[in-house]
């Protein structure tokens with residue numbers, strides 16, 4: 001299978017998993033994480049019907065957005081303050097905001113660009129030292145702070161599960177969903193657009209959909225011919 005076919009295959013599997021979980025496939029956006037391929041790989045995925053792409057580095061995000069501005073670009077990687085202008089210029093949704101200063105700078109840059117930037121707050125639910133994100137205890141405060149900024153809209157939460165254990169992955173995703181349900185009612189009128197849970201990658205997206213993911217971020221299962229679950 002090529003990239004276009006694998007994208008179609010994953011898309012169908014995501015829809016099937018939604019139905020098995022009693023959910024509508026329309027509730028879940030498949031973000032094709034294209035960080036391991038070049039522009040030609042992105043073109044193949046677009047041919048396969050992909051409309052949302054994820055990148056974890058600005059030096060990939062910016063040129064790919066420039067080449068294909070007609071699709072949505074998601075920034076899913078670590079944010080460096082000095083690259084925020086590049087990120088805001090290219091990203092439909094920034095998944096990985098985990099510092100107050102970054103939220104404030106995104107707000108200032110977005111204002112200058114005449115844009116309201118959609119973001120997610122990244123939470124380290126599992127507590128693994130290698131994972132970035134705020135602690136679950138800090139998440140509500142950062143959501144409310146970012147939500148108070150005029151040119152930032154907090155759309156929800158994002159997490160990454162520890163690798164290699166699907167039971168732990170499911171617990172992690174359930175933890176993010178519970179935190180989301182706890183924070184949402186504290187947002188008043190703004191709660192209506194706090195509606196996204198970005199969780200699940202090539203190895204654990206089924207668990208994420210069962211736990212309520214609205215965005216899954218899938219790289220290798222689409223772009224690598226060597227990927228096996």
Ligand SMILES: *Cc1c(COP(=O)(O)O)cnc(C)c1O
Nearest residue numbers: 033056076201202217218219220
């Ligand atoms: C690379 C990456 C993914 C995709 O991972 P795969 O295992 O290749 O599906 C998802 N989310 C983030 C934050 C990533 O960096």
